[in-house]
Amino acid sequence: xxxxxxxxxxxxxxxxxxxxxxxxxxxxxxxxxxxxxxxxxxxxxxxxxxxxxxxxxxxxxxxxxxxxxxxxxxxxxxxxxxxxxxxxxxxxxxxxxxxxxxxxxxxxxxxxxxxxxxxxxxxxxxxxxxxxxxxxxxxxxxxxxxxxxxxxxxxxxxxxxxxxxxxxxxxxxxxxxxxxxxxxxxxxxxxxxxxxxxxxxxxxxxxxxxxxxxxxxxxxxxxxxxxxxxxxxxxxxxxxxxxxxxxxxxxxxxxxxxxxxxxxxxxxxxxxxxxxxxxxxxxxxxxxxxxxxxxxxxxxxxxxxxxxxxxxxxxxxxxxxxxxxxxxxxxxxxxxxxxxxxxxxxxxxxxxxxxxxxxxxxxxxxxxxxxxxxxxxxxxxxxxxxxxxxxxxxxxxxxxxxxxxxxxxxxxxxxxxxxxxxxxxxxxxxxxxxxxxxxxxxxxxxxxxxxxxxxxxxxxxxxxxxxxxxxxxxxxxxxxxx
Ligand SMILES: Cc1ncc(COP(=O)(O)O)c(C=O)c1O
Numbered sequence: 001x002x003x004x005x006x007x008x009x010x011x012x013x014x015x016x017x018x019x020x021x022x023x024x025x026x027x028x029x030x031x032x033x034x035x036x037x038x039x040x041x042x043x044x045x046x047x048x049x050x051x052x053x054x055x056x057x058x059x060x061x062x063x064x065x066x067x068x069x070x071x072x073x074x075x076x077x078x079x080x081x082x083x084x085x086x087x088x089x090x091x092x093x094x095x096x097x098x099x100x101x102x103x104x105x106x107x108x109x110x111x112x113x114x115x116x117x118x119x120x121x122x123x124x125x126x127x128x129x130x131x132x133x134x135x136x137x138x139x140x141x142x143x144x145x146x147x148x149x150x151x152x153x154x155x156x157x158x159x160x161x162x163x164x165x166x167x168x169x170x171x172x173x174x175x176x177x178x179x180x181x182x183x184x185x186x187x188x189x190x191x192x193x194x195x196x197x198x199x200x201x202x203x204x205x206x207x208x209x210x211x212x213x214x215x216x217x218x219x220x221x222x223x224x225x226x227x228x229x230x231x232x233x234x235x236x237x238x239x240x241x242x243x244x245x246x247x248x249x250x251x252x253x254x255x256x257x258x259x260x261x262x263x264x265x266x267x268x269x270x271x272x273x274x275x276x277x278x279x280x281x282x283x284x285x286x287x288x289x290x291x292x293x294x295x296x297x298x299x300x301x302x303x304x305x306x307x308x309x310x311x312x313x314x315x316x317x318x319x320x321x322x323x324x325x326x327x328x329x330x331x332x333x334x335x336x337x338x339x340x341x342x343x344x345x346x347x348x349x350x351x352x353x354x355x356x357x358x359x360x361x362x363x364x365x366x367x368x369x370x371x372x373x374x375x376x377x378x379x380x381x382x383x384x385x386x387x388x389x390x391x392x393x394x395x396x397x398x399x400x401x402x403x404x405x406x407x408x409x410x411x412x413x414x415x416x417x418x419x420x421x422x423x424x425x426x427x428x429x430x431x432x433x434x435x436x437x438x439x440x441x442x443x444x445x446x447x448x449x450x451x452x453x454x455x456x457x458x459x460x461x462x463x464x465x466x467x468x469x470x471x472x473x474x475x476x477x478x479x480x481x482x
Contacts (some may be wrong), residue, residue, distance in 0.1 A: 002069060002276065003066070003269075003272045003273055003275075003276045004062035004063075004065040004066050004069070004272065005055070005056070005062040005063045005065070005066035005268055005269055005272040006066070006269040006270075006272040006273050007062065008054060008055050008062035009046050009048070009055065009062075009265055009269045010046070012045070012046065012048060012052075012055070013027070013045045013046075021049050022049045022262070023047055023048075023049060023262075025044055025047070027041065027044040027045045027047070029041065029044075032044075043266065046265060046266060046269065047264070047265060047266055048265045049262065049265075050261070050262060050263050050265070055265070056268075063081070063268060066081070066268070066271070066272040066275075067079050067080065067081055069272075069275060069276075070235060070237075070271070070272075070275045071237070073275050073278065073279050074202070074210055074212050074213075074219075074221075074237050075202075075210070075212050075213045075239075076212050076219075076237040076238055076239055076240070077238050077239060077240035077244050077248070078237075078238045078248060078251075079235050079236070079237050079238070080092075080235065080236050080251065080252075080255050081233070081235060081263075081267075081268050081271045082233070082234040082235060082236060082255075082259065083232060083233060083234075083259070083260060083263045083264045083267040083268065084232060084234075084258070084259070084260065085116075085222060085224070085232050085233075085234050086114075086116070086194070086196040086220050086221060086222035086225075086234040087114075087116035087119075087234075088116075088234065088258050088259070089196075089220040089221065089222075089234050089235065089236040090113075090114060090116040090117040090119075090120050090194060090196075090220055091116060091117075091119060091120040091123060091254070091258050092120075092236050092251060092254040092255055092258055093117065093120060093164065093192045093194075093218055093220055093236065093251075093254075094117055094119075094120025094121050094123065094124045094126055094164075095120060095123060095124045095250070095253075095254035095257070095258070096218065096247055096250035096251045096253075096254045097124065097126060097161070097162040097164070097190075097192065098121075098123075098124025098125055098126050099124070099250045099253070099254075100161055100162055100190070100246065100247070100250060101161040102159075102161070103125060104127060105127070105159045105160065105161040106126075106127045106128065106129045106157055106159065106160055106161070107126045107127065107128055107129070107160065107161060107162045107163070107164060108128075108129050108130075108131050108150070108153050108154065108157065108160055108162070108163045108164065109121070109126070109128040109129070109130055109131065109164045110130075110131045110133055110144070110145055110164060110165045110166050111130040111131060111132055111133060111399055112133045112142035112166060112169075112438045113164065113166060113194065113438070113439070114166065114194060114196065114438065115430050115432045115438070115439050115467060115468070117164065117194065118406060118430045118439050118442055118443070119430065121405075121406045121407065122406045122407050122410045122430075122443060123407075124407070125405065125407040126405070126406075126407075127405055128402070128405070128406070129153065129157050129160070130399070130402070131145045131149060131150060131153055131163075131165070132145065132149070133145050133166075133316070134146070134314050134316040134317070135395075135396055136312075136314070137395060138311070138356075139308055139328075139354060139356050139357055140354050140355065140356070140393065140394070140395055140396050141169070141170070141171055141354060141396075142169065142396060142438060143169050143171070143173040143175075143312075143314060143316050143317055144165065144166065144167050144169060144173060144174075144175030144176075144316045144317065145165060145175065145316060146176075146315050146316045147176050147179035147180060147183055148315075150163065150165075150179075150180055150183050150184075151183050154183065154184075154187045154189070160187070160189055161189060162189055162190050162191075162192060163180065163184050163189055163190070163191050163192065164192045164193075164194070165177075165180060165191070165192075165193055165194070166193070166194040166196075167193055167194075167195060167198070167211065168195070168197045168198050168201075168208070168321050169197070170197065170352060170359075171308070171309070171324065171326055171352075171359060172197070172309065172320050172321030172323070172324035172326070173309075173312065173314075173316075173317040173320060174198075174208045174317065174318055174319040174320065174321065175316060175317070175318065176316075176318045177191075177193060177209075177211045177214040177215075177216055178214045178215065180193075180216075181214060181215035181216060184217075185215070185241075185242060190217035190218065190241070190242075190243040190247060191215075191216050191217050191218075192216070192217065192218040192219075192220070193211040193216040193218070193219050193220070194220040195210070195211045195216075195219050195220060195221055196220055196221065196222035196225060196234075197222065197225055197226065197321070198210065198211070198221070198226070198321070199221045199222060199223045199225060199226050199227030199235075199278075200226040200227055200278060200285065200323070200363070200364050201321075203278045203279070203281055203282065203285060203364070204281075204282050204285040204286060204289065206286075206289055206322060207285065207289075207321070207322070207323075208319045208321065212237050212239050215239065215241060216239060216241075217238070217239050217241045217242075217243050217244070217247060218236065218237070218238055218239070218247060218251065219236070219237040219239070220234075220236055221234060221235045221236070221237060222234050223235050223271055223274055223275075224270075225363075226323065226361070226363045226364065227274045227275075227278060227364075228274040228277055228278070228363065228364060228365065229267070229270040229271045229273070229274035230266060230267050230270035232264075232267060233264075233267040233268070233270050233271045233274075235271065236251060236255075238251060277364075277365075278364065281364055281365065284364055284365040285364045285365070287365070287367055288323055288362045288363065288364050288365060288366050288367065289322050289323065291362050291366065291367040291368065291370070292322055292323050292324070292325050292360075292362040293322065294370065295325045295360065295362070295368075295370050295373075295374075296325055298370065298374060299325075299327060299374075302374075302378070304331070304332045304378070305327050305328055305329055305331055305332055305377070306327070306328035306331045307325070307326065307327065307328065308326035308327070308328050308357050308359075309324075309326055323361065323362045323363060323364070324359055324360070324361055324362070325359065325360045325362065326357055326358075326359045326360075327357055327358050327359070327360065327377075328356060328357045329356065329357060329358060329377075329380075329388075330355070330356035330357065330388050332380075332382065333382035333387060333388050334380060334382050334386055334387070334388055335355055335356075335385070335386060335387065335388045335389070335392055336353040336354050336355055336356050336357045336358050337353045337354070337355060337392075337461050337462055337463055337464070338385050338386045338462060339353065339358055339377070339380055339386065340352075340353035340358050340463060341462050341463050342380060342386065343358070343373075343376060343377070346376050348372075348373055348376055353463070355388070355392035355393055355394075355461075356388070356392075356393070360373075385462070394453070394454055394457045395454075396440070396454070397440055397448060397450035397451040397453075397454045398448070398450060399440070399441075399442070399445060399448075399451070400427075400441065400445045400446035400447055400448045400451060401445065401446045402442070402444050402445050402446075403426045403444060403445070403446055404426060404443075404444035404480065405444055406430075406442055406443040406444045407443075408444060409426055409427065409428050409442075409443035409444035409445075409480050410428060410429075410443040410444075412428060412480045412481065413480070413481040414428040414478050414479065414480060414481055415478070415479060415481045415482075416470055416476050416477070416478050416479075417476065417477065417479055418475065418476055419452050419455075419456060419474055419475055419476060419477055420452075422447045422452060422477045422479055423447055423448060423449050423452060424446060424447065425446070425447055425479040425480070426444060426445065426446055426447075426479055426480040427441045427442065427443055427444070427445055427446075427447055427477065427478070427479060427480075428443050428478050428479055428480050429441070429443055429468045429469075429470075429477070429478050430442055430443060430467075430468045431455055431466055431467070431468045431469055431474070431477070432466065432467045432468060433454070433455060433458040433464065433465075433466055434464075434465040434466065434467050439468075440454060440455055441455070441477075447477065447479070452474070452477075455469070455474045456473070456474045456475075459472060459473050459474045460473065
């Protein structure tokens with residue numbers, strides 16, 4: 001099995017090294033007894049510092065070979081292994097686009113970008129023009145943008161230097177990447193796709209194609225999500241497309257300023273192993289596709305709950321990831337967020353909930369215990385806080401107007417005001433309801449009454465959390481000083 005980096009790391013200890021460098025534990029049980037007892041010796045032995053000949057130094061190193069194999073697996077020209085998540089990949093993408101062509105030329109950005117891309121815009125100074133995604137009003141979730149909307153926005157903004165979209169969505173809705181590529185390339189601009197949730201795409205004929213194979217120029221991949229590597233390991237992938245030469249140098253520079261000088265060998269090895277598992281994973285993926293379909297069938301036959309993706313008839317959605325099962329619990333009179341909390345108290349962990357649904361993920365190779373899960377779900381009655389109430393259905397707010405670039409707003413003098421007094425003021429922060437972590441207010445955007453009400457509502461919901469909030473209840477917010 002060709003896993004060059006993981007293999008080299010496995011053999012690192014063969015020569016009984018005398019470790020006089022970092023990490024300080026030195027894989028020495030006497031030095032860190034708690035660590036060794038907790039994690040096991042093998043993890044410590046394989047946790048080594050970067051810049052070691054025979055591991056990661058030079059073009060012929062095992063790490064370089066592992067990255068080449070990853071490029072081959074996804075059909076990319078080049079892949080960078082990352083140890084700070086797809087969040088780092090998004091910041092790299094934003095920095096690369098920031099340095100591409102003129103600094104003042106706009107980038108079209110899907111408004112429902114993950115907060116890490118917004119953070120990247122603060123770092124890079126990108127001037128965004130937003131592409132509005134389809135909002136599924138019934139369930140309060142954001143999907144993708146349409147090809148027609150992208151074409152219209154490119155015509156309205158002829159100086160656009162790049163386009164950033166998200167596909168698949170948190171809920172597994174897949175956008176028309178091939179259509180975006182055609183429109184972008186005929187306008188002479190590169191397409192960056194945040195496919196954080198699609199690392200597994202293309203590794204089974206029943207899965208959607210991966211954006212790289214559809215011609216996207218740069219792709220953000222959260223390999224630890226559906227790709228099976230360890231948490232926080234990720235990749236950014238560059239296609240062999242028309243902008244590859246320019247983008248490669250920019251991505252490399254952005255990688256250098258965003259990557260730790262102490263990349264975790266454990267995370268890197270996990271990327272190498274996960275890639276190999278995906279390449280040889282068709283059978284295991286088939287089992288998970290069947291398991292997810294089995295859950296959908298049982299739910300449809302039972303009839304008490306619904307399947308959210310059954311109702312997806314939007315032009316912005318061309319496919320659905322079969323490994324995600326979105327269950328409409330409102331149909332049974334239940335509140336999705338309260339259902340998720342109850343399941344968690346029984347050690348069952350769906351990935352996400354909204355007021356109306358919960359979403360179960362079945363990543364490659366997994367065949368969860370459905371009878372136990374369905375028994376728990378089936379026994380929940382709509383009483384007390386578990387009962388759905390129409391007041392729970394607060395819609396996603398329309399974003400406020402962008403008054404300053406995110407970078408300008410973030411670096412401006414700020415003040416903290418009561419949330420009630422913030423309407424009409426310009427936010428200096430990114431505030432995102434979690435999950436899914438899509439900012440509802442951006443630095444530079446005016447707060448609207450709707451946005452404030454939405455964020456306060458989420459903060460007051462059981463399990464609700466607003467990333468970037470000045471205080472947990474969002475009673476105050478930080479704004480650009482007058
Ligand atoms: C669309 C999207 N992009 C990027 C990220 C960041 O990924 P990571 O958690 O690997 O940093 C996420 C995280 O959920 C996401 O949903």
